[in-house]
Amino acid sequence: MGKxxxxxxxxxxxxxxxxxxxPRIKKKPSIETKINVGNKAQPKP
Incomplete structure (x- = not known):
């Protein structure tokens, strides 16, 4: 038991x-994707 x-x-x-x-360590989603930087609220039709 070893190398x-x-x-x-x-x-x-x-x-x-x-x-x-x-197991492989999976990357955590970045904060920017959670907050949706740059995405403005869509106007209602």
């Missing part, structure tokens, strides 16, 4: 791969 083991977190770090033990 050579495919199933451990340390082994995943050593190989540079991802999986169940070491």
């Amino acid at each position: 050579g083991d495919k199933k451990t977190k340390r082994g995943k770090i050593n190989r540079g791969t991802f999986g169940v033990r070491r």
Whole structure:
């Protein structure tokens, strides 16, 4: 159990791969997209 083991977190770090033990960290949506900077309110028809 260690660097050579495919199933451990340390082994995943050593190989540079991802999986169940070491999932990818997803990017959080930026604040600008939440606030919608530059988008003005649409007039009602």
